[in-house]
Amino acid sequence: MREKKVGVWLVGALGSIATTVIVGALSLGRGLAEPTGMITATEAFDGLGLAPLDGLEFGGCDLRRGGLRDAARHVMRETGVLSYEILDELDEPLTGIEEDILMGTARNCGEAIERLAASPVTHDRTARQEIETVRRQFRDFKKKKSLDELVVVNLASTEPPLVLQDAHLETDAFERALDRNEPGVVKASTIYAYAAVQEGCPYINFTPSSGALIPAVIGLAGRRGVPVMGNDGKTGETLVKSALAPLFQCRNLDVLSWEGFNILGNMDGCVLDHPENKESKIKSKDQVLSKILGYPLHSRVHIHYVPSLDDQKTAWDFIHFRGFLGSKMSLQFIWQGYDSLLAAPLILDLVRLVELAKRRGEGGLMPHLASYFKAPLGVEEHRLYEQFQMLLRYAQAVRA
Amino acid sequence: MREKKVGVWLVGALGSIATTVIVGALSLGRGLAEPTGMITATEAFDGLGLAPLDGLEFGGCDLRRGGLRDAARHVMRETGVLSYEILDELDEPLTGIEEDILMGTARNCGEAIERLAASPVTHDRTARQEIETVRRQFRDFKKKKSLDELVVVNLASTEPPLVLQDAHLETDAFERALDRNEPGVVKASTIYAYAAVQEGCPYINFTPSSGALIPAVIGLAGRRGVPVMGNDGKTGETLVKSALAPLFQCRNLDVLSWEGFNILGNMDGCVLDHPENKESKIKSKDQVLSKILGYPLHSRVHIHYVPSLDDQKTAWDFIHFRGFLGSKMSLQFIWQGYDSLLAAPLILDLVRLVELAKRRGEGGLMPHLASYFKAPLGVEEHRLYEQFQMLLRYAQAVRA
């Protein structure tokens, strides 16, 4: 039986996360690195027929211009991973992939993102025209690479929050808004998500951009049997939060305050330094604690851009809690990790898992993928450990 | 139906943990404080007929002399809890309890503990004689206070590790060793544990002293229907470890090193500054990570005495882990808590839960209490969250 050929379309394909996804898949496919960080590489996922990493074909789009090879060298140098000998081996495939990275759209993404664009952002095309262009790009890439499946992953910079309107709730209403070419209804993230589902491509929103998985898109995905999931990959501070917060429940300790400070220096950090973009991120990060603890607490998330850190994210969280007889005590943690290297294995996992879900005829939201997201759509469970059990139970069910 | 009257016998009754247990039960019983930190005060344990806190009678023993009232004032001042008005209200009951605090034994506890003793430790009595004395103390206290049940809790300073011999494995062998008055076989902790089980008193070893719950004692407890559990209350660094370590599994990240540094300044810290006593503690703390992670890693636990900290335990843990493509990242945490205030609510929980178990006819080790201990006897599960589910399931089963 011929294996299915799977492609991955990365929105934001020149960013450091996308670069790491590509470099990672290439290295792993060639046996040049270990799959540390990937859950689908563990025993629990053996024999499920997941797409092999060495068969993935990569394409995508970006607002910037630039070479993948240089991006790869920059990221790998900053993070100290992969020897230059390995990078040399990847030059040829990276150059090949560069050809399939097209210019993207920045529709309604706000000033911070528009400023990143290689050429001035124009507003002369309708949203429908942009959707059609993107759908054609997906079809062309599938044809060019003879793909059985194409998974679309949103890795673009965080957009300002979408204000949900009636037009976002139902596919019909959304189509009518497109017909009327209503301004403000459609953001760049909506275009890629809607185009993906229309083309039957599984779609992952790894960002907090709320324009992507609007109800109209999720509903359509459910009806068409297209797996979709988001929002916002859980890679650092929130990951630790979702592991640590249950501790206080297991001891009946009252969390009084949980103040989190994130500093980071990559493109993402730069975009998040803009208040409207930051708002999306903080919304997505901030619900975890109250959902886990079940009571209101003084909790704030701060994100600041510190350019010298580059890809190294650092977070300091100060947790103040009340114990026996009203005593006040504290737990602090400091998390220091490379954003791209934390995110990339999750994305490879997600690509394989939504492709599997598609083959099994599952469509709409994928609650079993909750552990991968800061704000898992349709899931109330935020405890990391419980979310992980959901994933393991899914794997068991597939096997059975 | 008359409620059962329950007593608590604290070995190490003048230490700061015991003092906090007593002051805590008195305050809670009088409605002067909230039961924060006690799991048995949460909804899941409603209606199980647990012993009410205002009915508990306290007695115990210690090697030192001193007043409970002064100890209470010292602990409460150091930790900033309970107003002096509340402490004034407790003066009378504290004075009453002082009368029931007897002189303890320091048999084979090592030099560090002997030095604490108010009067020079003599070695002129046999272990059997000491066991008989303790049993009589238990019976006398039950009679004096008309108790239906007496729970014995070991809060004494950590002894040097017991080297397990044949005499510790079976009750018969142990009895024969007592008959022969063999030196070195019986430590102080063994005396209290054996006496408790012989008298049918549920027994909790809240310390790492391995002399207490030897197989001979556990076996007897099983046959007699006496609940026993240990070892070593999980109050701080190890608690955080057992909540955090699963995070790395949920992300398939390799923990390379986990180096933990504990500094503390109370009596416990002072005793643990002695290599032989520290050895017991470190053994008990050190198995958690390898048991949870399932692979060998560079992991060490360091404990140091810093007198100025008094009851405030501070721990810094540095966790070095490997992620995608071999990248190295880190998580650090700093835990700052009051030893006594972290331990006391666990002890009140345990007293109520072993009393419940006794009433239900359960004897021997109590695996559902694993979440309370650093080294839960007979339990391989070290993940805090899973241990907590074991406790909740037990509560559900009792109710059903």
Added chain:
Amino acid sequence: MREKKVGVWLVGALGSIATTVIVGALSLGRGLAEPTGMITATEAFDGLGLAPLDGLEFGGCDLRRGGLRDAARHVMRETGVLSYEILDELDEPLTGIEEDILMGTARNCGEAIERLAASPVTHDRTARQEIETVRRQFRDFKKKKSLDELVVVNLASTEPPLVLQDAHLETDAFERALDRNEPGVVKASTIYAYAAVQEGCPYINFTPSSGALIPAVIGLAGRRGVPVMGNDGKTGETLVKSALAPLFQCRNLDVLSWEGFNILGNMDGCVLDHPENKESKIKSKDQVLSKILGYPLHSRVHIHYVPSLDDQKTAWDFIHFRGFLGSKMSLQFIWQGYDSLLAAPLILDLVRLVELAKRRGEGGLMPHLASYFKAPLGVEEHRLYEQFQMLLRYAQAVRA
């Protein structure tokens, strides 16, 4: 020779810093505590004829109502200092001082401060009328207590920044603005500072409020021989900064980023949560690094209100620096201290030192007091160690 009798007028007299100043002076005066934290209690200041602490008379004003005794109990309980026995001894003198705490003014202090006021802030009096009232209060207090000298200390909550106008530059222009009753020219802090200097009272601005020591006030102080100094007591994060920053110079290491996060929970923190008040504080904290290092760097100070912390200030600073061959390394620090207990000894020092200066005929700014302030007026030196040498050299010169 009769000793001079010295009074201290605290603006913001019911706040936790003022309370601690008073309680501290009373305890030290009675020999109930050690003068730890006071530089004037060290050998270098022996024999300079500084005002004895047991002779200080306290008065002041506040916008709030409330008792000093309760405030003292609250502060001392939160910070765990002074036994209740000691506080009992201070009840009588504290009650006496309460009588001399009058209602203050909130002129142009912004909404955050107005909200603290016990009675609604009215705007029916002119600035000149308020200045006259305050001058009379100073005179009355001096008379009542037969004081030779009255030192005025601003401990009120931080005001929004003053926009410097021509009217603030010269005394004449300021007087004319008062005559014209120009709105917006005079803030509460200006009233106390101007009144103090007019009355010949040495004045300390321990806050970042820039309305206090405007050029017109400083000029007048110089001409009248009245010592004044500010701004903003250096008690925590900035103190550490000014000690640590020279390290990087002593090693020719480039500081790339210095990101500082402050969380605190007292009234001060509450007022600083308002953007306009916070602006004053951040301005005052932010100049230290660039002044010490001598080059521009990415440096930001963040202040956030975390109510549960109460008087305990916590700061986390992340310092990213470049070393040999462009390597990036980091130093982090975590400072945990009680705001009031850090500030109070500095204030007692300053009171004694400006009283000394006045006696010696010195007027205007006091550069030798730079080490006490985050933004020492008229001083470019920000290195703590060098500032401290300035103070020691002054003491030597006085003695000589």
Added chain:
Amino acid sequence: MREKKVGVWLVGALGSIATTVIVGALSLGRGLAEPTGMITATEAFDGLGLAPLDGLEFGGCDLRRGGLRDAARHVMRETGVLSYEILDELDEPLTGIEEDILMGTARNCGEAIERLAASPVTHDRTARQEIETVRRQFRDFKKKKSLDELVVVNLASTEPPLVLQDAHLETDAFERALDRNEPGVVKASTIYAYAAVQEGCPYINFTPSSGALIPAVIGLAGRRGVPVMGNDGKTGETLVKSALAPLFQCRNLDVLSWEGFNILGNMDGCVLDHPENKESKIKSKDQVLSKILGYPLHSRVHIHYVPSLDDQKTAWDFIHFRGFLGSKMSLQFIWQGYDSLLAAPLILDLVRLVELAKRRGEGGLMPHLASYFKAPLGVEEHRLYEQFQMLLRYAQAVRA
């Protein structure tokens, strides 16, 4: 005027510090990197005629075998500095230097160091023979490279402490001990130091090994006009200590405890994991605080080997201090730096400064170099800032 030609003889030439010294000098000499971290590259040292970096000739010895090129690649990869393009440029000079790295001696260095040796350590030669061999190596290298001056730097792993005997106090006594071939008197570090001074080569002991600068060697250096200085380069935790400790003096705060934990993973860390070697290090680190603060305090330095950290040193220091009214507060710091990159610029500085001193006819200990050392010989001043002023004043004096 022909410039003097200067050579550098590195004892421990294949270690990561030595490798970084060589790579650093080569890169700087070729203009491929900035001299960040070097004080002699700052303005204060302009025009003093210091030896140019591009003229330095390197040689040395080591117990291990191995190539400099591979060592350079390893160190640079671990620390993320210098691009591969730059390393490629250095291949040729590195290969050249490899030829001048000879086999060293491990006399009386203890088991931990002997185990590092490429060939089994033999004990068939007398100390005098070894000294003669080393002297000849120095002479040969000077001749081969036509050097005017050769500076010897000890970068070898820390030896166990030397027990000072009469034979170490005076040159005559030392010579007689050599004649008698007394066992235990001479360690490897003594051989290099004594040989250097005999040959008139300035000598730097960058390690805590107390066998190097024994009184007999220092005395001889003074008489012969040979500059020598040590001990133990101040690169990390102690550096921060010596900058921070004065803060507490500038505020009259009592340091109660200063507990420092160092974890590191390179060869140095491995050797220091042996108790006898660690003892030397801790002695050298531990005097700083009591010397600066002037009173006894609870202060301990802990060093632990954490292999995964490789060259990245991490230190956590917990400083507990008492402030006003007996309040207890804390300052913690976390230092994360690359050992080699912190040390290398200091060594290049020291080489240039002792060569300058030699030219100026200075011999014996060099107190103006105190800021470079954890335990500066003959200097009581441990405050970093004051030590740095000593260096600046020296530079001024040279210029004048």
